[in-house]
Amino acid sequence: MKLNFELNPNNCVTLYERQQKYLTDYCISNDQTNIFAIYHPRIIIGWRTKDLYKFFNKTSTLNELSNIVINNNYICVASFKSSTVIVINIYQEKEEINLRHRNSYIQSITFSEDSKYLFTLNQDKILAIWNYKREELLSQVKLEQNFRYLIINQLTIKTTIQLINKSKIMRRFRNEIKNDFKFKDSQISLCDDFYLEILKNASIQLISLQTQKIIRKKQNLLGLSCINFINNNKFFYIIFQNGNILLFQTSTMRLIGIIKNIYNYTNIQVTYIKNKIAILGNNLFGLKLWIVQ
Structure with a gap:
């Protein structure tokens, strides 16, 4: 049986509404x-989502924060006015790792x-891969200018890349985008085994990373x-x-x-685990959360 659910103000919660005008990013x-x-x-x-208890409240040493992501016990924050990112242990509230990404x-x-x-x-389109716990730069890739839509793990722009360790896939994208302008409006989402591609805004292809076959x-x-x-792909x-x-x-x-x-919402984020869908979105009246069973 398919899930059918309509979002409305009566089946969501609003987080920290009084500071809405200062909200920059969320996860x-x-x-x-x-x-x-x-x-x-x-x-x-x-x-915490179960009771909306505010368990973390910290002022970062990094100014003009613009991005935040979370995974397990760590969050990472970045500023659009800095070349440094900071990784924080959420239970110790300690800024323990600083990574500097050149001077861009x-x-x-x-x-x-x-x-x-x-x-x-x-901003120089250099994609870096870090072992952040050891503060070690493992690899970096200079992306071509044709990747002007490329950004990592953002839903509101043209292209999403979650994991990028397949150089032959990068070559394929470069060649196709270079040779066929229709790809400039396509969106690509990568994971370990597959990638999804939107073509001409009306069809989706699920393609194997290993065989390159649809x-x-x-x-x-x-x-x-x-x-x-979502949910481990x-x-x-x-x-x-x-x-x-x-x-x-x-x-x-x-x-x-x-x-x-x-x-009515922007920067939509969706997760799915144990038959529960969580949807996080933002509008003029606040940051909204829905949990759909």
Whole structure:
């Protein structure tokens, strides 16, 4: 039986509404237990989702915070006016790791799914892979200018990359984008085994990273806005311009849920675990959270 759920003010909670005008970015943990938000210029706040208890409240040493991500016991924050990112243990409230990414400002940050690595992308389009616990730079890739839409793990822009360790995939993207301008408006979401590709805003292809073959395809999906993998890549979701979210099983592309009325919100974040969907979004009246059973 498919899930069918409509979002409205009566089935959500609002977090820290009185500081809404200072809200810069936010994230929800994969296990749906914690939510973190950053407020201008350098305040970091964390809540438990089960009771909305505010268990984390810290002023960062990094000013003009612009990005925050979470994975397990760590959060990472970055500033659009700095080349440094800071990793914080959320239970010790200690800024214990500082990573400096050359002399170019940070554009995006994300953790790997296994929490071992951190990815940073700066304004010079250099993608760096860190072993952040050892403060060690493992690798970095200079992305071509054709990747002007590229950013890591953001749902509101053209391209999403969660894990990037397959150089042949990067070469394929570079060649196709260079040779065919229709790809400049496509969106790509990568994981360990597959990637999803939106073509001409109306169809999706699930492609194997190993064989480069199309595994499954869905067509006639007009109004696609963005796509992303969730729950260790077992599922993926699509956000449509009409305000609906569709949830699919990755292996079969079977539709398992429809969530409606999301069009009033920006920077939508979705997680799925143990048959619970958590949706986090922002509008003029505050940061909203829905838990859909």
